[in-house]
Amino acid sequence: MPFAFLSPASAVYLGVPARLVFLLIPLAGAAVFIHMMIRRVRPLLAAAPDPRFGDVPARLWLVLKLWLAQWRQPRYFVAGALHILLFFAFLVLGLRSTQLVFLGFMETFTLPGFGGELGACYNVAKDYAATVCLLSVVLLAWRRGVVKPERYKVPAALGKDHTGEALLVLGLIGTLLVSESLFEACGLAAAPGEGAWAGTLAWAFRHLLAGCPGGFLGHLGVAAYAVHDLTFFYFLCLLPRGKHFHVITSLFNVFFMRLEPGHVKPVRHDVRDADLDKLETFGVKKLEDFTWKHLLDFYSCADCGRCSDQCPANRVKRPLSPRFITIKGRGHLFERYPLAGPQATGPAPLVGGIYSEDEIWSCTTCGACEEECPIGIEYIDKIVDLRRGLVEEGRVPPSLQKPLSSIEKRGNPWGKLEKKRADWIAGVGDGLKVKTADAGDAAPDLYFVDSMTSYDDRMQKIAQATARILGRAGVDFLILGKAEKDSGHEVRRYGEEMLFQSLRDENTQAILDCAPSRIVASDPHAYNALKHDYELGVPVTHVSELIQAGLRSGKLRPKPVADPTRVYTYHDPCYLGRHNGLYEAPREAIDAIPGLKRVEMAGACRDRSLCCGGGGLNLFYEPEEAQRMGVLRVAQAAQAGANVIVTACPFCLTNMEDAIKVAGLEGRMEAVDLCELVDGHLQA
C-alpha cells in the first residue's frame, strides 16, 4: 500500500502532538542561545573602544578572502584541507538545518527561493556535502584522537587536554550529519521510486532501509529528526562555551581584523597624545582594559595552535605561547563573565594572575602569530598593552632598564655620546663626503641611520656600504647626525610609550627641519617606525627598494660574484617582510649579481621567516630559553644547503653572527648584510 511519509510535524506519540515538542525545542534552544549571546556580548561593551568600522570595502575583501575562501587554512595542508571541506559543508548544510527546524512543526517547508531549480540543485549539493563532511569529521577525529599533532598539546601546567572537547564536537557534527541523512533516507525509502544521489550518505542509508516496512520508516524518520533537532540546538548552545564559538564569531573577527601590519595601537583609541597625561592608568592591567576586539579575539580562537607553532619564542622554549595567551584570556573572561550568575567583582590583575611577566616580555613582536592565524586574531597590540601596564608599575626587567635609561639620556641604548653618532661617515671612502644636518647641509633625501647602525663597530659597515650605494645610485642624501635619536621602535613595543613619543617628537622636528622629500632607511626597525609609528607625511623607503630601482635603471651595475662556489640564502627580516611585505626587492638585488647561487629556506622564508631573536631592546633582554632563535635560523640555512646568509637588518646580522659562533659553524657559515653584498659587487 502506498505509504505517505510520516512527517514529524504530524506525528503523535502518547497523545502528544510531536509538533508541539518540535516547536518547543527550537524556542527553548533559541532562548537559551540568545541569553548566552547577550551574556557574551556584555564584556565587549565594558571593554575599551576600538574604531574598526571604517574601510568597509577592505574589510569585506578580507572576509571574502580569509573567511569565505579560507585563504590561510592550506598553510597547514592536511588540517587546512579538511577544515575547508568541513567549513563549506557547514555553509551548505546550514540551509538544510534551518529548513529542518521548520519541518518539525510544519508538514512542508522550503526556504524562500529554494523551490524549483535552485532547490533541486541544492538538494544534490547538500547530500554530497553531508557525505564529504562526515568523511572530514572522521579524519579530523582521527587526527585529534590518534595522530595528536604537537601543536594541539596542552602543557600539564595549563590545564587539561582539549582533545575531549574536540572529539565531543566532532561527534556532535557527525550526529547531525548522520541523523539528517537518515531522516532524508527514510523519506526517500517511504516513497518508492525516489532515489538518493549515488555515493552519498543518504544513498547508503536508503539502500540499507530498502524493504523496511513503512511504519517503521516513519518512526525511524521521526526519531532521526528528533535526534537532529535536539543535537542541533544542543550544539548551538554549546558554541558560546568553548573554542567552537569561532563558528559564529569568526566572520566578525575577520571583518574587524587589523587592516595593515606594522602599526601599534595608541594607548587608548579615544585619547589623543596630548591628553595622555590625564589618563589614570596606562596599558592593560585587567581584562576590561583590553579593547572589545581583543576580547572578541579571545572568543574566536579555534585552538588550532598554529600561532604557537610558528612563534619563535615558543620554539626556543621561552615561557610564551601565543595560543595560551588567548586560551587563558578566554578562560579568565568566561570566569569573570559567566553565562549564569553574577559577574565577578574584585581585582584580577592579568600579569601575576593568568600571565607571568616573563611570558609578556618574551615576545619579539615578529608577527608570525598574526600572519598565521586563519581567524585574524591579534597578539602584538595585546602584548604591547600589557607591557604598558607593567612599565607604569615599574615592573621592567633590570636588563631592559639600563638601555631604556640610556636611550632617554643619550638617545641610544648603549649610552654612547651623541656627538659620536655620525663618526661612521669617516670610513665611507669612495670619494664620498656624507652630508649631515649638523653641518648645515641640505639634500632631498634623508638617510635615517638609527642607533645600531650608527654606533656598533660591525654595523657601521652597513651604514658605510649604504652610503656608497646611495652615492653610486646618484641619490643626493644627508643624515641627521648628532640630532638623530633612536627611532624608538622597540621602546614603543616594550611599553614605554611616553619615552617613544618624546623620541618621535624630537626626531620628527629634526627631520622636518631638513624638509626632505623622501626618507631612506637601511634598518627595517627604523623603516617601520618612520613609516607607521611616526606621522611625517614624507614617503619612507627601504634601501633595498632603492637598490632595486638602481639596478633596473642601470645606475647600479653589478659585477660577477666573487666566489661562485658559495651558496647564498636570504633571511627575511620580520620588519621588512611580514610587517611590510617587502620580499622581492632584496631578492632581486641579490639575484642581479651574475653567477651568484641563491637558495630559499623552503617553508621558512618570506612570511614564514623565523625571527632572528629580535632587534632593538630585544638585544638586551635576557630571557629563559632553551637556545637562541638565531641558532635555529642558522641551522635552517645550513639545511637549505647555504653557507652564506644574507640579511637586510643590522639586528638580524648581529644575531646571525652570534648564532654562527654559538652553533660552532664558524668557517662554514657566514652572515653578510645586503648592502655589504651589493656594495662589494658593484662595477667601478
Next chain:
Amino acid sequence: MATKVFALIAHNAGQPDDSALELLAGARTLFPGCAPVALVAGSGPDVAAAAGAAAAAFGEAWSFDQAQLAYPNAELLRPLLVKALPPGAVVLLPHSTLGMDLGPGLSVKLGVPYLPDVVGCQASEGDTLTVVRQEYTGQVSTHVQAQAGQGAVLTVRSGAFAPAGAGSAPGRVLDKSAEAEGLQARRRFLGVVAAQAGDVDITREDVLVSVGRGIGEQENVALVEELAEAMGAAVACSRPIVDAKWLDKSRQVGTSGLTVKPKVYLALGISGAFQHVGGIKGSPFLVAVNKNPKAPIFQVASVGIVADLMELLPELTTQIQKAK
C-alpha cells in the same frame, strides 16, 4: 710633628692580614721616620699572638682583648678608639668593609679630617697631608689635602702601598684591654652567612680571568679555570660563552652582562668588542691574549700577547704555581 700614627690591624687566627704591612708602608710614606703603633683588637689568645706579630713589624702594638671584641664590630671599635687614642692621633685603616664602616664616624667623633680610599700619598709637610684618591670609578685621580694638626683618619686601598718589610726586633706590646671595658653597642653581631659555593660575584672581584670565543672548545675552558685558581682569581667571560652555556650567566662581563671593576683583568681569546669591554670599568691592568694581532682588545689593553691560548695557558699556570 709630634703626631702619633696608629694603624688598625685586621687579623685572623693570630696572624695580622696583608693589610697590616701595607698600612705600615703607608704610614712611613706619609710620615717618614715615624714609629706607627699597631692597634689589635679581639678576644682570646689570638689577640696576643697577632699583637706580637704586629709589634715585631711596627715596633709597638696596643692590644685590646675583650670578649665583646671577638668579632670586629665597628660600632664597638669606634668608641674604643675614641677612648684609647691620644689627642692628635692619625689613624690609618684599611679601606675594607670594616674600614668603611668605622672610618667616617671615627673622624667625626675625633673631630678630625677624613681621607678615604687613599691610593697614594706624598710625605707630609708639617701638618699638611697630601694624598691621591680616585673618583668616578677610577677614571680620574685627584690630590686631596688636609691639615692633620689635630689628627686625621685615613683609609688605605688594598694594594696602594707595597707591604713594608717587617722589622726583626720583637717590638713592644702594650695591653690596653682595660680601655675596652663597658663598651655599649647599639649594633650587635649575630653571625655570618658564607657566600654560596660557586656563587661568585665577579663585580666584587679584584682579579678576573676572562675567557672569550678564542678558547675554542668547551673543554678548553677548564684550562682557564685552572689558571684562575692558580692566580686566586675568579673566572669571567664574554657573552658567546654564556650563550653556549659553557659558563653561567653570572660570569658574563659586558653591556648586557655585569659591570666589573677589577684591578687586573686577563682577556683571553676575547676580541674586544664594545659589548664586552663596555662592562669593564676603572681602568684595570688589562692583559689581552689573542691569536689575532688586529683584535680591538689590544687598543684598550695595558699589555698584549699574540699567542695561542692552548700553548700559553698551561705554561702560565705552571709558572704561577711555581711562583707561589
Next chain:
Amino acid sequence: MEILVCVKRVPDATENEISVGPGGTDISREDLVYAVNEWDNYAVEEAIQIVDRVGGNVTVVALGDSEAEEVVRREMAMGAGQGLMLVDDAFRGADGLGVATILEAAARKGAYDLILTGAQADDGAAQVGGMLAALLDWPYASLVNKIEGEAGTLRIGRELEGGTQELSEIDLPCVLSIQTGINEPRYVGIRGIRKVASVEIPVLDAAALGLAAGAVGGAAAKARRLDYFIPAAGAGAEMLTGSTRELASQLVDLLKLKGGLH
C-alpha cells in the same frame, strides 16, 4: 616608619666618559648626563618597600640647586611620598663632613626613625652616611644588603669581602648605607615623572636649617681637593714578545707587580 633617604645627583657612571677638564680643577662637564647616584636609587627602592610593608612615609632629600631637584622628582615618581631640597650658596664646595652636617640639620627638623644613604657615590668616599650617624649619635651600618623588622630593632645584613654576609641587630633610630643589589629597583618611566612634575618640593636654606653661613661651605672644608689629573699611562697595549715560556714568565712578573696574584 618615617624614613629619610639622602640622594645625590651625579654624572651617570655608565653613560659618560669622564675626563679632566681644562685647568685641572674639575672634570670636563661637557656632554655629561646626570642621574641619581645608583646606590641611592637602591636605597630609595628599599625605603619604599619597607614602607609598603610596615606603613609610614619616605622622604627623599638632596643638596644642590634646581638641577638636583630633577633626581628628587625622579625618586618621587618611583614612589617616595615627599621630597626635600637643601639649597644655599653657602653650601657650595662642602666636603663630606659639610654635607653630613647639612643633612644632620635637615634630619633634626623631622622625626625620622631610619635614615638611608647609598654606600658610596661618584667620589667613592663612602663617608656621608657614617658621618651623619656620628653627628646624630645614632648607630650605623654600612654596605647593608638586607633589612628586616619594623619597630625598635632591625635585623640587617652587611656585605663583606668575598660575598659573605654579616648579620646584625641594630637599634632604631639608625643610619644605614645601602649596597647595590639589595633589591631590584623598579623602573621609572617618563609618564611617572610627568605625573610628579608639578608636585611641590619644599626648599630649606642655611638659615632655615640653623646653619651659620661659612660653617659648611668650601671654606670650612677639612679635606680639600686640589686638582684632577690622569696618571701617566702608556698608549695602547705594550706587546710582549718571546717564546711561550718567556711570555709566560714576563706575564707572571707583571701580574705579581700589579697585584694579580693572590
